[in-house]
Amino acid sequence: MNFFQQIFRRYQQNTSGRQEKELVDRWYDATGDMQRPDWMNEEHTRQLKESTWQQVTANLGLETSTTRTTRIRRMRPIARYAATAAITGLGIWGMVQYFSKPSRQHTAQPTFTTFLAGPGTQKHITLPDGTEIWLNNGSSLQVRNTSNNDTTREVWLTEGEAYFEVAKDLSKPFIVHVDSLQTRVLGTAFNIRAYRELSKLQVAVTEGRVQVGYNTNVLDTLTRNMQLDYHPATGEFSIVHRESSGQNGWRDGRFVLDRADFNELALRIRLRYGAVLNSKNERIRHTAFSASFQAGASLESVLETLCALYNTRYSIERDTLIIH
Structure with a gap:
C-alpha cells in the first residue's frame, strides 16, 4: 500500500x-x-x-x-x-x-448586498458605478459587490419589480438575472417585472438597447418602447411595441395598472394596501385593468374609481374586498 x-x-x-x-x-x-x-x-x-x-x-x-x-x-x-x-x-x-x-x-469569493422593499414601500438605490435602481412594493434585489478585476456588473432580481437606469460602461456589461433569464445591457433604462405569483415576466425598455436571454439562448434584442413577455411555465415569449413611460410611473409613488389581469390587480392591492381582494365574477376576472392613481391615493378611492370604470361594485366581507 x-x-x-x-x-x-x-x-x-x-x-x-x-x-x-x-x-x-x-x-x-x-x-x-x-x-x-x-x-x-x-x-x-x-x-x-x-x-x-x-x-x-x-x-x-x-x-x-x-x-x-x-x-x-x-x-x-x-x-x-x-x-x-x-x-x-x-x-x-x-x-x-x-x-x-x-x-x-484560492480566489476571493464574491460578496453580495441585498436590498428589500417591503409591502407598502419602495426603495431607490444608487450603485457605486452610478447606476440607479428603483424597487417596487414587495421586491428584493441582490447586488454582487464589484472589484477592479470584474468584467461584468451583475444583480439578481429575486422577487418583484425594478426599474434600472444603467450607467454606461462599454468594458463591463450590466446583467440582471431573474432565475435563468438574463437581461444584458451596456447603458440604458428599462423595467423588469418578475413577481412569482404572476404567470409571466416582463422586460420593457424606455431607452437604449438590451439583450434578453434564457440560459445560453438569446431570445431577442429590445430597443425603446419594446416589451418582452416571457412565460416560465411554457418557455414561450412574445414581443410587443408600446409606450412604456406610463407603466413606469410607479417610481413616482403612483399606483399604476397597465392592462393588469385580476391576479395582478389583487397582488398590487395587497402589496400596496395590505388588503385581500377577490371576485367570483368571471367578467371581472377576465378584465384587463388600466388606470393610474396619484401617490397617496386611498384604497377606497382606488376601488370606487375602478368600479365606476368597469361598471361594477365592491363590498367588504370578513376582511376581504369583494368585487361583484
Missing part, C-alpha cells in the same frame, strides 16, 4: 492525524475554487462531488464511499479534473508545496 493509500484509508476511517486530515481537507477544498458554469445547478454539483470522491478512493484501491467522514463542502464541476491531477501528478511533497501557496488555489 503506497503512501497516498495509507493517508486516504486513515481519512476514510476517521483515524488520521491532525496534519493528514488538514492536508486532505485542503486538497478537497482547493478543487472547488473554480467558477461553476451557469448551466450547472446545485444538484449537478452535488452529484459530481460524490463521483469525484468515489473516483479518488477507487484509484487508490480503497473501498468506494459516497460520503466523507468529515464536513462536505461545495465542489465545483472542475473538481473531477483537479482531483485526477492531484492524485496522479503530485507526490506527497508536491501536495504539500501545492497547498503551501494558497494564493494560487
Whole structure:
C-alpha cells in the first residue's frame, strides 16, 4: 500500500492525524475554487462531488464511499479534473508545496448586498458605478459587490419589480438575472417585472438597447418602447411595441395598472394596501385593468374609481374586498 493509500484509508476511517486530515481537507477544498458554469445547478454539483470522491478512493484501491467522514463542502464541476491531477501528478511533497501557496488555489469569493422593499414601500438605490435602481412594493434585489478585476456588473432580481437606469460602461456589461433569464445591457433604462405569483415576466425598455436571454439562448434584442413577455411555465415569449413611460410611473409613488389581469390587480392591492381582494365574477376576472392613481391615493378611492370604470361594485366581507 503506497503512501497516498495509507493517508486516504486513515481519512476514510476517521483515524488520521491532525496534519493528514488538514492536508486532505485542503486538497478537497482547493478543487472547488473554480467558477461553476451557469448551466450547472446545485444538484449537478452535488452529484459530481460524490463521483469525484468515489473516483479518488477507487484509484487508490480503497473501498468506494459516497460520503466523507468529515464536513462536505461545495465542489465545483472542475473538481473531477483537479482531483485526477492531484492524485496522479503530485507526490506527497508536491501536495504539500501545492497547498503551501494558497494564493494560487484560492480566489476571493464574491460578496453580495441585498436590498428589500417591503409591502407598502419602495426603495431607490444608487450603485457605486452610478447606476440607479428603483424597487417596487414587495421586491428584493441582490447586488454582487464589484472589484477592479470584474468584467461584468451583475444583480439578481429575486422577487418583484425594478426599474434600472444603467450607467454606461462599454468594458463591463450590466446583467440582471431573474432565475435563468438574463437581461444584458451596456447603458440604458428599462423595467423588469418578475413577481412569482404572476404567470409571466416582463422586460420593457424606455431607452437604449438590451439583450434578453434564457440560459445560453438569446431570445431577442429590445430597443425603446419594446416589451418582452416571457412565460416560465411554457418557455414561450412574445414581443410587443408600446409606450412604456406610463407603466413606469410607479417610481413616482403612483399606483399604476397597465392592462393588469385580476391576479395582478389583487397582488398590487395587497402589496400596496395590505388588503385581500377577490371576485367570483368571471367578467371581472377576465378584465384587463388600466388606470393610474396619484401617490397617496386611498384604497377606497382606488376601488370606487375602478368600479365606476368597469361598471361594477365592491363590498367588504370578513376582511376581504369583494368585487361583484
